[in-house]
Amino acid sequence: MTIRIAIGGLKKEVTERVTKEIGGDKVSVIVTSDFEAAKKIKSGQADYYFGACNSGGGAALSVPIGILGYSNCATVAKAGGKPKAEDIEKLVAGGKIAFGMAVESIEAAVPMLLHSLFKKHNLE
Amino acid sequence: MDDTLLERLDILVTSGQITDQIRRYVLQKATSFASEHGIELTEGNAGSFITHFAMACARIGRGEPVVEIPASVQEVADRHLDLVEVARTMFPFDASTITGAEVGFITMYLCVLLGRES
Numbered sequence: 001m002t003i004r005i006a007i008g009g010l011k012k013e014v015t016e017r018v019t020k021e022i023g024g025d026k027v028s029v030i031v032t033s034d035f036e037a038a039k040k041i042k043s044g045q046a047d048y049y050f051g052a053c054n055s056g057g058g059a060a061l062s063v064p065i066g067i068l069g070y071s072n073c074a075t076v077a078k079a080g081g082k083p084k085a086e087d088i089e090k091l092v093a094g095g096k097i098a099f100g101m102a103v104e105s106i107e108a109a110v111p112m113l114l115h116s117l118f119k120k121h122n123l124e
Numbered sequence: 125m126d127d128t129l130l131e132r133l134d135i136l137v138t139s140g141q142i143t144d145q146i147r148r149y150v151l152q153k154a155t156s157f158a159s160e161h162g163i164e165l166t167e168g169n170a171g172s173f174i175t176h177f178a179m180a181c182a183r184i185g186r187g188e189p190v191v192e193i194p195a196s197v198q199e200v201a202d203r204h205l206d207l208v209e210v211a212r213t214m215f216p217f218d219a220s221t222i223t224g225a226e227v228g229f230i231t232m233y234l235c236v237l238l239g240r241e242s
Contacts, residue, residue, distance in 0.1 A: 010172060033171055035132060054197050054229055055190045058141075058183065059176035066135035079225075080192030104194045 003117055006030045006037035009051030009060040011103045018110040019050065026123050027114070034060060038067035041097060048117065049098040050110060055079045056102030064098040073098040076113065077105035085112045092116035125155065128167040129174050136175070142182045149216055150178045157214075163237055173233040177214070180226055184217055193225035200241050201231040210234060 005027050007015045016031050040046040053060035056078035065073045074091045077083040079102040101109045118124045136142040158165045211230035215222050235241040
């Protein structure tokens, strides 16, 4: 199985690089906008969304929330905060499919997200 | 203005994240700024800005402004103090309710729109 990840928001190139470095052949990456990414998930063309914004306060995730619903989305790191692996694991296990983060947390949050996704999908 | 930008705002209204009043205000302010500076608002140059601006208006209106700002964004704002003053007047709220972080984020987006920063 390959996990299909749609990447949107700001600093997409950083999110893409980290996702590919950590994910290797376990992931396929689609780099697009938050808007198109959410639509791809809704139509079954992607499995998960990773998106970053400067504040982590909603802009990276607000359009996906509008398209996919609050219950499917979660912010994993706000500006000034640090992502926590155990929290991310709970969110992934709980069925969240769209994840927002502050740009400064991309390098820390994306590996945590991927490891949680690999665990969930038995790809470790 | 790209239809996608309008669709973004419609989605935020429909999902209850912003009010129609904010939608109209953001459209008016963004269009006015773009017109003043001879910029065409597209999904590419303004998608993130429009979404951020709308959500910022909503959270400031709720009394929940962001207070943390990454150093990299603050550095951009510090390089463009003229736009800091413009950003401060973008919000439909009393200046005392708007944090430096919220002003800094908008400043950065205005810089990008004007091509001053990438």
